[in-house]
């Protein structure tokens with residue numbers, strides 16, 4: 001696990017401190033939201049599983065959660081397929097007239113956020129905002145509308161804190177970059 005990382009990019013303490021700040025900004029911007037209104041959080045699984053757990057505890061509001069599942073990376077791929085698959089039975093929580101906050105782990109090609117945002121906007125919410133923990137410094141990500149960004153990072157593949165490689169490493173408390181020999185070994189065994 002930890003020994004598979006070439007280096008740590010963000011420690012659990014750095015992540016925790018930033019999430020407190022994000023929570024404060026979100027609450028401040030929703031200042032006029034009455035207690036009875038509350039907000040609906042829409043975390044995109046599975047990558048935002050850790051982030052949503054920490055972020056929602058920084059939001060002293062009336063909160064409902066309508067989690068959805070999307071995936072654009074397949075297996076040991078490190079490139080978004082660009083093909084975002086939304087599973088059935090999405091959006092179980094009523095969104096009409098609600099303040100909605102989409103929550104995702106990382107903004108990469110932007111395909112996932114754009115697609116989810118369009119689906120939510122079609123359901124007549126009062127407002128839609130997006131919060132991501134990480135954003136890659138690439139044009140497609142920077143051009144995707146997103147109100148809250150935890151950290152802007154270089155364009156490299158990262159794991160930990162919910163982010164996976166072939167569905168592993170999500171449980172690492174820190175975020176880091178994998179050693180290239182680990183990636184190659186995983187690819188070689190996937191090809192067998």
Ligand code: IMP
Pocket residue numbers: 044047072073080084104105106107108109110111112113156157158159163164165
């Ligand atoms: P997008 O649709 O290309 O913006 O991709 C977003 C999704 O791809 C994220 O929610 C992640 O699940 C996954 N993803 C993008 N970059 C990384 C990465 O560096 N590590 C792990 N997963 C990633």
Ligand code: MG
Pocket residue numbers: 044045046047048070071105
């Ligand atoms: Mg994801």
